[in-house]
């Protein structure tokens with residue numbers, strides 16, 4: 243048994259930045275989209291708060307880009323409606339073309355024009371009548387000044403305006419693409435996997451820089467990605483797309499720690515899933531009795547824990563033997579075969595032991611195969627009905 247009680251568990255961290263969706267910037271209601279016989283979006287509902295950051299994450303082909311293109315106004319929905327700032331822009335007979343929606347779009351590869359300089363690329367996005375409205379003449383000097391301003395906004399040296407895209411790194415190219423999209427002063431920015439071509443270090447730095455620019459400019463942002471870690475770190479609202487539907491929408495902490503179903507749990511990160519028996523708010527499994535906040539059913543369930551909730555501890559009540567390990571530098575994944583619970587006996591509610599779980603540990607030397615370990619579980623588990631039709 244674990245020695246945790248629900249009252250001793252850490253309180254969930256609630257993401258501070260979720261803006262109220264009572265005043266949504268974007269409102270998507272029951273949107274469907276078919277391409278020929280293929281049904282790609284099957285009734286999507288999503289609300290994005292003004293100034294908020296939403297990540298749409300999901301496997302390849304689940305419909306993420308299609309949804310973004312509908313929001314941008316590059317495609318019409320077959321049914322449902324899309325509202326921007328309280329005004330219907332698509333559906334129910336309404337239609338506002340893309341160039342009137344005040345929406346910026348940055349694609350995966352940045353899509354810069356290779357034959358134009360950086361400055362010309364950015365200037366391409368400038369709305370010259372907008373420059374005139376701002377008291378600028380819309381001529382060369384005004385354009386040059388605005389391009390320099392936009393380059394500074396994305397933390398690049400204005401001298402770069404003379405270069406061509408092939409003379410820039412991938413991260414710099416993505417920032418130029420962002421500057422070009424920002425040139426029109428969009429109120430909503432759509433980012434379609436803009437960091438996926440960058441290597442790991444540059445990806446994190448560029449993501450952070452882009453997030454800062456958009457945040458400071460107060461631009462509502464939607465990021466599409468298939469990278470769950472990116473979604474969790476970038477956004478204050480994460481929407482998980484699966485098979486043309488949003489399986490769950492919530493703040494990053496909630497969707498990671500309390501996924502709505504097993505597929506979402508496994509998509510968002512590593513998950514330890516064990517057969518368990520739910521009685522009241524306690525699920526008994528090979529790791530002992532684990533508190534569950536809102537059990538969906540009683541009786542047979544599948545219990546989900548994140549690997550970081552299972553700690554190696556000399557006084558831990560659960561026993562197991564290391565099966566094998568995988569060394570990754572800062573951490574090692576450790577596969578452990580669990581021993582039967584001492585009080586399991588012939589009671590059909592208790593698992594018989596022998597389950598293999600995978601956890602992580604920083605010290606590779608204490609996790610050699612065959613080593614006996616004591617384990618402790620921290621925090622709550624999430625229970626899913628063992629019979630998925632009950633979900």
Ligand SMILES: Nc1ncnc2c1ncn2[C@@H]1O[C@H](COP(=O)(O)OP(=O)(O)OP(=O)(O)O)[C@@H](O)[C@H]1O
Pocket residue numbers: 277282300301302303304305306307308309468
């Ligand atoms: N213009 C189109 N014509 C026909 N089929 C399309 C069109 N656009 C998208 N599709 C199909 O719709 C499905 C969803 O595509 P979409 O690009 O929206 O998925 P995605 O989740 O963004 O995938 P990825 O992560 O691989 O970019 C795919 O099967 C795709 O082939």
